[in-house]
Structures are given as structure tokens and as C-alpha cells.
Amino acid sequence: MFQILKDIKVKKIIVLAILIRLLLMPFFFHPDIKTYNYQASFLQKGVWDIYTYLSDRKAELPLKEEFVYFPLTYYFIGGYQFVISPLLGSGFNEWLSDSSSQYYSHPQVFKYLFLLKLPYLFLDILIGLLLTQFFLNEQKKREILKIWFFNPFSLILIYIFSNVDIMPVFLSVLSLLAVKYQRFALSALCLSLGAAFKAYTLLFIPLLIIFANSIRSKLLAAGIGVGVVAGVLVPFMGSNSFKESTLTSGLTTRLLLLNLDLGFGEVLLIGIVVISALVFNSLFIIKNYEKLTYLYAGLLLLLYSFIHFHIQWLLWVLPFLAIIVVTRKQFLVPTILLLTTAFIIPIFYDDKFMSVALLSVISPLYTQLPSPAIFIQRFYPPSLVQSLLHSILAGGSLIFCWRLLQNEK
Amino acid sequence: MRNRINIFNLIPVSLIVGILLIPVGLAFFIEKVPLNIQPGLEKTVSINKEQTVKQSFYVDQNNLSGVGLSIKNPNLMNKKDLYLEILEDEAVIRKVTVSGYSIGDGNFINFEFDPITNSANKEYSFLLSSPQTEVSESFSVYASEKDEKYNRGLLVNNEVQRGTSSFVIFTKSINPLNIVLSIYLDLVDRLFKDLVFAFFYLGVIGLLAVYLIINFKPLRRS
Numbered sequence: 001m002f003q004i005l006k007d008i009k010v011k012k013i014i015v016l017a018i019l020i021r022l023l024l025m026p027f028f029f030h031p032d033i034k035t036y037n038y039q040a041s042f043l044q045k046g047v048w049d050i051y052t053y054l055s056d057r058k059a060e061l062p063l064k065e066e067f068v069y070f071p072l073t074y075y076f077i078g079g080y081q082f083v084i085s086p087l088l089g090s091g092f093n094e095w096l097s098d099s100s101s102q103y104y105s106h107p108q109v110f111k112y113l114f115l116l117k118l119p120y121l122f123l124d125i126l127i128g129l130l131l132t133q134f135f136l137n138e139q140k141k142r143e144i145l146k147i148w149f150f151n152p153f154s155l156i157l158i159y160i161f162s163n164v165d166i167m168p169v170f171l172s173v174l175s176l177l178a179v180k181y182q183r184f185a186l187s188a189l190c191l192s193l194g195a196a197f198k199a200y201t202l203l204f205i206p207l208l209i210i211f212a213n214s215i216r217s218k219l220l221a222a223g224i225g226v227g228v229v230a231g232v233l234v235p236f237m238g239s240n241s242f243k244e245s246t247l248t249s250g251l252t253t254r255l256l257l258l259n260l261d262l263g264f265g266e267v268l269l270i271g272i273v274v275i276s277a278l279v280f281n282s283l284f285i286i287k288n289y290e291k292l293t294y295l296y297a298g299l300l301l302l303l304y305s306f307i308h309f310h311i312q313w314l315l316w317v318l319p320f321l322a323i324i325v326v327t328r329k330q331f332l333v334p335t336i337l338l339l340t341t342a343f344i345i346p347i348f349y350d351d352k353f354m355s356v357a358l359l360s361v362i363s364p365l366y367t368q369l370p371s372p373a374i375f376i377q378r379f380y381p382p383s384l385v386q387s388l389l390h391s392i393l394a395g396g397s398l399i400f401c402w403r404l405l406q407n408e409k
Numbered sequence: 410m411r412n413r414i415n416i417f418n419l420i421p422v423s424l425i426v427g428i429l430l431i432p433v434g435l436a437f438f439i440e441k442v443p444l445n446i447q448p449g450l451e452k453t454v455s456i457n458k459e460q461t462v463k464q465s466f467y468v469d470q471n472n473l474s475g476v477g478l479s480i481k482n483p484n485l486m487n488k489k490d491l492y493l494e495i496l497e498d499e500a501v502i503r504k505v506t507v508s509g510y511s512i513g514d515g516n517f518i519n520f521e522f523d524p525i526t527n528s529a530n531k532e533y534s535f536l537l538s539s540p541q542t543e544v545s546e547s548f549s550v551y552a553s554e555k556d557e558k559y560n561r562g563l564l565v566n567n568e569v570q571r572g573t574s575s576f577v578i579f580t581k582s583i584n585p586l587n588i589v590l591s592i593y594l595d596l597v598d599r600l601f602k603d604l605v606f607a608f609f610y611l612g613v614i615g616l617l618a619v620y621l622i623i624n625f626k627p628l629r630r631s
Contacts, residue, residue, distance in 0.1 A: 008624065011624075015617050019425075022610070023614070108602075108603050366432075368439055
């Protein structure tokens with residue numbers, strides 16, 4: 001994988017990519033990075049079950065949010081904080097627990113943001129290098145590096161929104177690469193480890209089992225997939241706080257919201273219908289890693305189409321779309337259109353931290369600017385604009401998936 | 410094909426330009442400049458039909474155009490109007506009404522009014538009242554025990570209190586370029602408060618830029 005670094009053109013791409021990322025890292029702030037780092041800071045105090053700890057001390061803690069990620073996210077961030085604690089200095093915990101709006105005025109805020117986003121930079125570069133491994137042609141390797149490193153979508157999600165999902169995203173790419181080399185057990189291990197960070201990679205496991213090339217591989221993939229996730233989650237299953245914070249919120253429940261009433265208490269769950277159609281379709285197609293890439297991308301696009309999603313979730317699909325646009329050029333423009341549409345939908349939430357307040361570390365004066373929701377409200381209700389865009393996304397995604405899964409001519 | 414590659418090469422440059430220029434561009438749209446940092450939100454004072462809150466303050470710049478306050482409206486219960494009157498020598502010179510519908514619990518509410526052009530070096534007061542509000546559904550304004558540079562006295566039902574309400578004074582900027590300059594001067598000032606980090610960070614950026622310049626080759630024309 002690192003062989004490619006000997007190419008001077010690749011070196012220049014990576015240096016430029018790092019330079020762009022360094023320009024973003026210390027100056028853009030989303031409150032999530034402070035919240036989940038505050039929660040993960042309890043690992044150094046010996047807290048292993050963060051869910052119960054936060055729930056029991058809600059009244060006395062300055063930040064009241066629940067920890068909504070799966071346990072490995074907590075251990076990863078908490079462990080990283082432990083490693084870099086000499087660099088963070090003594091004021092770090094005070095900054096994390098500051099619930100006022102004065103976070104930007106801390107003299108070391110730039111250093112904190114830089115250091116806290118450093119693992120993302122590392123994983124981001126690794127994802128780029130992993131993506132080159134899907135291609136043999138040197139030109140295509142460079143092309144995917146450019147697409148991964150210089151697309152504004154991943155830059156915004158990772159370095160502006162401080163998206164901690166970069167860890168399962170890295171593991172999902174590694175898992176797909178393992179499929180390319182017919183290593184289905186390793187692939188399942190990566191997906192299940194990813195699910196121990198964020199549940200969404202579990203959605204890929206049925207597809208992986210279908211694509212595994214022998215009964216033994218299928219059983220192994222299923223066993224590892226379920227076993228590893230269970231191994232990580234079982235210690236927490238007794239905790240009501242864990243269930244409330246993670247299992248019964250977010251993706252799982254939102255997927256069940258959109259439905260058609262069948263009468264007699266039965267409903268048709270539209271999100272599940274569409275995903276199930278995709279999975280069943282996979283039974284009838286040629287099974288190689290390219291098709292699996294299409295299915296992963298299709299599954300996520302359909303997921304975004306039929307649920308109320310967080311902007312951070314869009315990171316999940318980006319590596320797969322990068323592979324698709326390098327492999328099949330005709331998908332470049334539709335991909336840009338779909339991603340742009342999907343990005344604009346959450347921007348219209350009435351939350352300044354989806355737009356202008358992301359610059360609040362540069363200056364709190366930016367928080368005075370109207371958010372896009374307030375601005376558009378003068379002309380049209382923002383929720384209607386969102387509904388319009390979400391409908392376009394759904395229609396576009398359906399056609400995108402259909403075209404993607406058609407046989408190439 | 411070569412043309413497409415050239416477009417690809419332009420994207421990183423556009424990204425760098427965008428990262429540097431978007432904050433500058435947006436800064437031109439900032440109209441209000443706060444004179445002070447909001448004091449701590451340590452306690453609250455109720456506002457209802459039986460109680461008003463009056464805060465005297467000093468302004469050292471022209472174009473006073475707003476007062477920002479953090480207001481509590483538990484469970485968004487109170488839908489009545491909240492009034493803020495600006496007084497100069499006990500005469501009302503501006504009045505702003507905000508409906509309880511738009512006051513979330515603990516929201517920072519900016520009471521904006523037409524700029525007072527010659528406000529520099531003068532003392533003003535604002536009076537917060539809500540005559541239709543019952544005691545059981547009171548709004549509350551946050552206050553701080555500590556003193557504040559612009560504070561000239563906090564009164565609840567005309568009785569002097571310790572500390573200050575947690576207010577922020579806004580003035581309207583006449584020259585947007587001044588705002589851009591002040592934002593970036595302040596940014597540089599804050600970055601260099603941590604000298605070790607600032608030199609490390611700028612050093613790394615500089616090294617990467619030098620590497621790219623040394624290895625730069627102009628695009629070949631087809």
C-alpha cells in the first residue's frame with residue numbers, strides 16, 4: 001500500500017491534501033467535538049461504563065448530553081486523550097467542561113482543536129491510500145486520491161463537523177478491500193469492529209454473507225459479524241442508560257418511522273422495503289467486490305432517502321462513491337448532484353452550528369449572522385425546502401441505484 | 410483527458426482560496442459588534458406583572474443598536490410579550506417588544522433597535538417588563554454576581570442589587586472593513602497567545618508550502 005508513496009506525483013497530492021486539512025483543523029468548531037471529548041475524558045478517571053455514569057450524574061455534570069456512540073468510540077477517544085494528555089496541558093479538562101459560550105476565548109482552543117482532529121487526519125490519509133488498492137492502473141490510483149482528498153464533502157464532514165464516524169468509515173473501506181482479496185472473515189471482523197463504534201456497518205453484514213464465496217466463508221462471516229459485536233456490547237446490555245442512549249435512538253428507530261398503514265395494526269416500513277429489495281437483488285447478481293461497492297453505496301443512499309439523517313452520516317457513503325466515480329465516469333455528475341442535495345437538507349435545520357456558528361472560533365461575531373434557515377424563511381418555509389430536497393434525493397437515489405446495478409455495457 | 414486533469418488540479422487551489430476567503434466574505438455581512446463579553450449566567454431575576462428589571466450601563470461608542478440578554482422561559486410556557494425600553498435621562502427613546510413565542514428557555518435574545526447615532530460616552534438604562542405575565546409564568550433574566558466594565562447598576566423594582574444582568578451591548582458597524590480587520594487581528598492575537606503551538610503550526614504549514622513550491626511544475630498545454 002505504501003509503495004505508491006514513492007511516486008512524486010502522489011507525494012505532492014498527499015502534501016497538498018495535508019496542507020488543506022491543516023488550514024481547517026484549528027479554526028472550525030462544531031460543539032460535538034467538545035461534547036464527546038468531554039464524555040470520553042472520564043475514561044482517564046477510570047469510568048468504563050460511560051452510559052450509566054452520565055445518566056447517574058446528569059444533575060451535577062455541566063454538560064448533560066448522553067453518549068450516543070457505541071463503546072469503542074468512547075475507548076478510542078478516551079485512550080487517545082490519555083496518550084496526548086502531556087500535550088493538552090492542564091487547562092484542557094476545564095475547557096471541556098465549560099458549558100458557557102466562552103469556549104472560543106480559551107487561549108489554547110486552536111491547539112485543542114488541532115490535536116483532537118489529528119487522528120482524523122491520520123485515518124483520512126489512510127483511507128485515501130486504501131482506496132488506491134482497489135485499482136491496478138497508476139492513473140486511476142492518482143485519480144481516486146485526488147477525488148478522496150480534494151472533494152469538499154469529506155473535508156467539511158471530517159474537519160469542520162469533526163465527524164468521529166471516520167473510524168467506522170476506515171474499517172468499512174478495509175472490509176471492502178478484504179472482500180477484493182476474498183478474505184471474508186477479515187472483512188466481517190472489520191465490519192463488526194466498525195459496528196462497535198457506530199451501528200451502521202451492521203447493515204453491510206447481510207450483503208457480505210451473501211457475497212461470501214463458500215458456505216464456510218458465509219458461516220464464518222456471520223459468526224464473526226455477530227460474535228464480535230455481541231462481545232463488545234454484551235457487557236453493556238444490562239445498562240438501561242446504554243439501551244436508551246444508543247439502541248433505541250437514532251438510526252434504528254428512524255428507519256422504522258416512515259410507513260404505510262396496511263390496516264389491522266400492520267404497517268409497511270418503507271425504509272426496510274427498499275433496503276430489503278436491494279438485498280434480495282444482490283442474490284441475483286454477479287458477486288465481486290465492485291458489485292458489493294455498488295450495493296453498499298446504494299444501501300446508504302436509500303437509507304438517507306427515507307429517514308431524517310444527520311449530516312455526519314453522509315461520510316459513510318463517500319469512499320464507496322469515490323470508487324464508483326473512478327470506475328464508472330458517467331456517475332460523477334449524478335454523484336455530485338445527489339451529495340450536494342443531501343448536504344443542503346441538514347443545513348436548513350434551525351441550528352447555527354450547521355452553518356455560520358462553525359466559524360465561531362475564528363470570531364464569535366459570526367454567530368450573529370442569520371442561519372440559512374432564518375434567511376430562507378423570508379421567502380419560503382425551510383421545512384418545505386428540506387422536504388423538496390429530500391424528495392429529490394430519494395428519487396435521484398432510486399434511479400442512481402437502479403442504473404448502478406444494471407449490467408455494464 | 411488532459412483538460413479534465415487540469416480541472417482536477419484547479420480544485421485544491423479553489424479549496425484553499427475558499428477556506429481563506431469564505432470567512433472573510435461572510436465577515437462583510439456582520440453588522441453588529443458587541444462591546445463586551447457576556448458576564449456569567451450565575452443567577453436569575455424574575456420579570457412579571459409585579460416585578461421589573463432595570464439595568465443602567467455605559468456606552469463608549471456611537472451607534473448603540475441592541476442589547477442582548479439570556480432569558481429563561483421554562484418549558485416555553487409564557488407566550489406573553491416581553492418589553493425592553495431604552496431610557497436616556499429616564500425618558501424612553503427606544504422600545505422593543507419580543508413575543509414569548511420566540512423565547513426558548515435560556516435563549517440569548519438580541520433586542521435590536523434603530524441605532525442611537527451619538528451614543529458614545531453616555532449612560533443609558535434598559536427596563537425589562539412584562540405587565541401581562543403572571544408570577545407563576547415569569548420570564549427570568551440571567552445575572553452575574555460579579556461586576557462588569559459597562560455596568561452602572563442593576564435595579565429590581567427600583568431596589569439596587571449586587572452584580573449586573575448578563576447583558577451584551579451591540580453597536581452597528583458603519584465600515585464593514587473595520588469588522589474584517591478586527592476579526593483577523595483578534596484571531597492572530599489569540600493564536601499567538603500559545604506561542605509554542607503558533608510557531609509549530611505555522612512552521613508545519615510553511616514547510617509543506619515550501620515543499621510544494623519546490624516541486625511545482627507548470628501545467629503542460631495540450
